[in-house]
Amino acid sequence: MNSTRTRPGTHPVHIVHRVSAAVFGLGLWVFAGLGFANGLAYFSTQGQEVLGLSSNGALSTVSVVAGAILLGAAAWGGPTASTVTAGIGVVFLISGIVHLGILDTNFNILAFQLSNVFFSLIAGLLLLIVGMYGRVSGGLPPDNPYRQAHPMRNRPYPEEQLNIPAQGEDEREQEQLEAEVAMGEGHPTPEQQAMVEQEQARRQGRERARAYEQARHAEERTSPRRTET
Structure with missing residues (x-):
């Protein structure tokens, strides 16, 4: 700041x-x-x-x-x-x-x-x-x-803290971006390939969890109707 x-x-x-x-x-x-x-x-x-x-x-x-x-x-x-x-x-x-x-x-x-x-x-x-x-x-x-x-003079205001990423988050995002670019160009290092595969697995897991939640909510909304009939 x-x-x-x-x-x-x-x-x-x-x-x-x-x-x-x-x-x-x-x-x-x-x-x-x-x-x-x-x-x-x-x-x-x-x-x-x-x-x-x-x-x-x-x-x-x-x-x-x-x-x-x-x-x-x-x-x-x-x-x-x-x-x-x-x-x-x-x-x-x-x-x-x-x-x-x-x-x-x-x-x-x-x-x-x-x-x-x-x-x-x-x-x-x-x-x-x-x-x-x-x-x-x-x-x-x-x-x-x-x-x-003050020793804590660089401490941001509370409203600014919401916009500051966690320590190391920028570095991880930069490494992830470089790994995806290397995969797209066809010359990733083994570490970059493993990083991209792990990220893909995490994304797939999040998508499956989201799909499961959506299906569960849909079932909860329709279950009272089945009981009434």
Whole structure:
């Protein structure tokens, strides 16, 4: 099955992964930069509002690290960006769930508020969806780079398998054709002659079996009439 090849990293799926990772990484850097600019206390559990979210110095530092990882993955390539984006998404989801249970406690060292929890859950879900985009579907198109990279990439689609002969069938048909041509021209090898005779015997057997089935069906159709008379 022919497939359209693209240069590594230029496929639209790779571009989506890299752009998404870069955009979100830059967003985290902006959030962190504004937090540092406001001189936030590092481990304050109260935090201050930055872009509608509560933040402190620790959360700004975490945002810088996470943004750097996403930007590095975007620069590295599509598959890396996909994996890292999905992984960061899972971390965000876990963070949102954990912080929901430690709000207003001394364990809330990142100064999360309810708005942060909602943001973490929504952003994590979006990152996970974007990271898995184009690589988890069961019906990936032929030009999808993740299908091409799969060990079973040459496996045909189910509807195509119906049109593919069994392994070795083409070779047997070709040998049979050559043997019949040689028999017709009068110079077959002993193997070709035996092959043609075996095929003729099989055909005769199939014809006899078909004739027997037809006769049996005809008898079954007429037998009720004989019983009634």
